[in-house]
Amino acid sequence: MSGYDKITPPKTGEKITKDDSGKNIVPDKPIIPYIAGDGIGPEIMDAMKKVVDAAVKKAYNGKKEIIWFEIFAGDKARKIYAAEYSDEQLSELDPAVLRDLYLPKDTLNAIVDHVIAIKGPLTTPIGGGFRSLNVAIRQKLDLYSCIRPAKHIKGVPAPVKHPENVNMVIFRENIEDVYSGIEFEPESADAKKLITFLNDKLGKNITMESGIGIKPMSWANTSRLVRMAINYAFEKGFDKVTLVHKGNIMKFTEGKFKDWGYKLAAEEFADSVITEKEVYDKFDGKIPEGKVMISDRIADSMFQQILLRPAEYGVLALPNLNGDYISDALAAQVGGLGFAPGANVGDKAAVFEATHGTAPKHAGLNKVNPGSVIYSAIMMLDYMDWTEAAEIINSGVEKAIAQRKVTYDIARQLSDVEPIGTSEFAEAIITNL
Ligand code: NAD
Numbered sequence: 001m002s003g004y005d006k007i008t009p010p011k012t013g014e015k016i017t018k019d020d021s022g023k024n025i026v027p028d029k030p031i032i033p034y035i036a037g038d039g040i041g042p043e044i045m046d047a048m049k050k051v052v053d054a055a056v057k058k059a060y061n062g063k064k065e066i067i068w069f070e071i072f073a074g075d076k077a078r079k080i081y082a083a084e085y086s087d088e089q090l091s092e093l094d095p096a097v098l099r100d101l102y103l104p105k106d107t108l109n110a111i112v113d114h115v116i117a118i119k120g121p122l123t124t125p126i127g128g129g130f131r132s133l134n135v136a137i138r139q140k141l142d143l144y145s146c147i148r149p150a151k152h153i154k155g156v157p158a159p160v161k162h163p164e165n166v167n168m169v170i171f172r173e174n175i176e177d178v179y180s181g182i183e184f185e186p187e188s189a190d191a192k193k194l195i196t197f198l199n200d201k202l203g204k205n206i207t208m209e210s211g212i213g214i215k216p217m218s219w220a221n222t223s224r225l226v227r228m229a230i231n232y233a234f235e236k237g238f239d240k241v242t243l244v245h246k247g248n249i250m251k252f253t254e255g256k257f258k259d260w261g262y263k264l265a266a267e268e269f270a271d272s273v274i275t276e277k278e279v280y281d282k283f284d285g286k287i288p289e290g291k292v293m294i295s296d297r298i299a300d301s302m303f304q305q306i307l308l309r310p311a312e313y314g315v316l317a318l319p320n321l322n323g324d325y326i327s328d329a330l331a332a333q334v335g336g337l338g339f340a341p342g343a344n345v346g347d348k349a350a351v352f353e354a355t356h357g358t359a360p361k362h363a364g365l366n367k368v369n370p371g372s373v374i375y376s377a378i379m380m381l382d383y384m385d386w387t388e389a390a391e392i393i394n395s396g397v398e399k400a401i402a403q404r405k406v407t408y409d410i411a412r413q414l415s416d417v418e419p420i421g422t423s424e425f426a427e428a429i430i431t432n433l
Helices: 041-060 075-081 087-091 095-102 105-114 133-140 189-202 219-236 254-268 276-282 299-308 320-333 371-383 387-402 422-431
Strands: 031-035 067-071 116-119 145-151 167-173 240-245 273-275 292-298 315-318 341-345 350-354
Touching: 031 041, 031 105, 041 116, 041 371, 041 387, 041 422, 067 105, 075 095, 095 133, 105 116, 105 133, 116 371, 133 350, 145 219, 145 320, 167 219, 167 320, 219 240, 219 254, 219 292, 219 315, 240 254, 240 299, 240 320, 254 273, 254 292, 273 276, 276 292, 292 299, 299 320, 315 320, 341 371, 350 371, 371 387, 371 422, 387 422
Parallel strands: 031 067, 031 116, 116 350, 167 315, 240 292, 240 315, 273 292
Antiparallel strands: 145 167, 145 341, 341 350
């Protein structure tokens, strides 16, 4: 008995677990669940698994091996968990029931049971009853931190003169802010009820026909995000953590994000984290050896800073919406979403994922760039402490790009380069491992 309804874990391999301090304990043959995803998902995931398998084999001479375990979400889950429903019947279901068919409990349980998982992109299903499967995964598993590194890969064409100056890692709050899904349609009874309350009881003056969205932000969610960002900075040798917010306008949400970020740093990292003000007042603008400097920037100014002074930033901690915008801007700055990796990390589980969508018009053509999910797998290997395998893939990708073996999205930005397919790009990386 596996405890799952329609999935069967592999017979070989062992589960990754966590020790009391939350550190991962990774066996030599860990079982890693994966969601192939929709659209281009299956082909990029296939390419990623081949590259990862080859790199792990090479790095550890066959001593270590990932045992992949397919779990389901999106269209594939619908085929398995909702085969008996027509499109029409599905669109009439209660949103929570519909979500359980596209994102089955089996899938969520398997991720928590195995601690680490990786996924391809997912389509937001028909019916419109809920917003996004990705947001649902993050919220259901309390994956409170979305981590997105932005670093230029040598040879990838970029729109700025010095993309190599970008080496930032974004920690985006993943649970609350305007993504908490509390919205009321214009003219709906609930919107009107809320507007009447705000106008009559709290003295506001909102037009009755407005749509309303709620933006909750809390100490609980901010502090654990900033804690993870600071710990990451120490672990990976960054000396700066910047809180990016719009607190000059939204004082009790984004402004509090900033205040709470500083409070957390002062309370839990008093010996090792120093404010920007102290660095300038006491240390002549130079961060003392071994310390991490915490600073803050207003979000709009930060969009200028990443373009004009990227080398001055390292780890960024942001509320949900700012983090969403700035991670795409940074990905574009270093050459586009085709190579942008991402991870959603909580205390109990982590899900690594391609950051782009399902690109349905390219699906099944063996055409798109698997770089985003391959770099997400590099992050995953790093998170597992299998850094040797991660480094091998990194240099394999760089070599393939230097040989101008690239998919169409990169080839079209270079002159005289014939694009290769998704699986050929994976082969080119493997040859260069
Ligand atoms: P998209 O990212 O799927 O595609 C936009 C365009 O980007 C594509 O037409 C293609 O030209 C390019 N592109 C994307 N990935 C590429 C790759 N790997 N290689 C080369 N080119 C690539 O965005 P969209 O069209 O807005 O969304 C399509 C679907 O994906 C929607 O259903 C949306 O909800 C979903 N989506 C899912 C995720 C996720 O699962 N994390 C993220 C975004 C969108």
